[in-house]
Amino acid sequence: MLTTGTPVRNWAGNITFGAERWHRPSTIDELRRIVATARQVRVLGAGHSFSDIADTTGDLVRLDGLPRRVEIDPESATVTVGGGLRYADFCAEVHAAGFALANLASLPHITVAGAVATGTHGSGNGVPGLASSVAAIELIGPEGDPVRLSRAEDPERFAGAVVNLGALGPVTALTLDLERGYDVAQWVYTDVPLDAVLAGFDEVTGAGHSVSTFTDWRSGLGTIWLKRRLDRDGAGHPGTEWLGGRLADAPRHPIPGQPPESCTPQLGAPGPWYDRLPHFRLEFFQGEGDELQSELFVPRAAVRDAFAALTGLGDRIAPLLHVSEVRTVAADELWLSPSQGRDSVGFHFTWHRRPEAVLDVVAAIEERLLPLGARPHWGKVTAAEPAVIAARYDRFADFRRLVLDHDPVGRFRNAYVARLLDAGPS
Structure with a gap:
């Protein structure tokens, strides 16, 4: 068990955890004893959430000391x-x-x-x-x-x-x-007009196994990261010019002006899936980050209205933004998955760490995208009220019953979970 009087924060530094005790058990039995005797228990992973989802006033546990499995x-x-x-x-x-x-x-x-x-x-x-x-x-x-x-x-x-x-x-x-197993190659296209991305959205997002468009929502331009599975998509790219953009002739970082050394290999160099699908290399992990993140999942059918809304807010978004990323996610049937029941488009924002200003802009974005059916990412910054978030999920009442049946004493119920359960339909 680790007990410390030094405040410990999440990766971004915007959350200071209020735990009374910290634990890093070395065995499953030790973990079981901690849980059985605690008033409230939460688990902290990599600390890469930007909400208070992992916070607690009770016991906070890290599981990276357990035997490797x-x-x-x-x-x-x-x-x-x-x-x-x-x-x-x-x-x-x-x-x-x-x-x-x-x-x-x-x-x-x-x-x-x-x-x-x-x-x-x-x-x-x-x-x-x-x-x-x-x-x-x-x-x-x-x-x-x-x-x-x-x-x-x-x-x-x-x-x-x-x-x-x-x-x-x-x-x-x-x-x-x-x-x-499969190999992947990736290419980057710069200065692609956002109008072309939207007009050819199915072509763009279907051009590879994984496709991201980065933009600032003010310039009218985007950068496309195209990742193709060599066993399915072929080894070629769409050409040196595509959708009005140009094939990059040197590695790029998603954030304009940042050095690309931390990014996974580009320029069509084939490599294993785990060294191409992420944007960032395994060995370049920062212990803390000077940023905040938010994300909204919009039904794919509403993508045109979402683009229009964000472009209209471009003058407010861009000054606070490192970069925004647009990705697609296929539907699933997990009750609280942000893509439950529908193909979705994720609109992700990496912000400068200016919490009050960022929250104001996030609220403005949500004011426009929530009516389109958007769902906020569970682990990122949002201005939406818990009742509004819970109402986005058809199975939320079932989830609430599952939690209360499984944990009637509320041992795993921190403030974040309690807000949702109290606000959600029963």
Whole structure:
């Protein structure tokens, strides 16, 4: 157990955790004892959330001290990984065994359990969020009891338990679906008119396995990052000129003017999936970041109205912005997944760390996008009221019942979860 009087903050520094005690257990039994005797328990992963989703006034637990667990099952094409592991900790091992994950987030340094619990995603018309690859989940219940849920054995409850906001207890392991390994090549196109991106949105987002468009919403221009699976999409690119933009002749960083050394290889150089699907290299992890992030998931059918709304706010957005990224996410049926029931477009914003000014602009963006059906990312900055967020999800009342049945004493219910459960439909 680690006890400290020094305030500990999240990666971005905008949240100072209020935990009375900190723990880093070295065994599952130790973790079970911590849970069984605590008043309130939350788990901190990589600290890469920008909301207070992991905060607590009770006990805060890190799981990266547990024994390393990476179990690849070739027969079922799955890998079971410990809840404290980051994607960067095991992807190379999966690749060496001849397998791959269907997708990855832009940053490989986030924990698997944290990414899954908050509905984090990669990009691709045919690829749902990262939680969709979960086939089984192992938890510690409120009395310190081990609990296992699987898609095969209890599909209804399982669909509510995967994206769980940490409200079901510490996740000690997840079993993830795998597929055969593949290579990816990526290219960058600069100075693409946003009007062309929107007019050819299906062409743009369907041009590769993973496609992102970066912009500031004021210049009228975007930069497209195109990632193609060599086993499906072919090894070529659309040409030196595409949609009015130009093929970059040198590596680029998503944020204009930043050095590209931290980014995964570009210029069409083929490489394994885990070293191309993220935007950033495994070895370039920053211990803290001078930024804030927000994101809204809009139904794909509303993409034209969303572009118009954000372009109209460009003069307010751009001065506070490092960069904004547009990605597509396929529908899934996980109750609290931001893409539940619909193909979605994620509008992501990386802001300068100016909390009050950023929150004002986020509120203005949400005022325009929420009426289009937008859902805020669970782990990022939002100005939306809890009742408004809960109302976005058809199965929220079912999730509320699942949480209350599983944890009637509220051991895993911090302020973040309580706000949602109290505001949501019952």
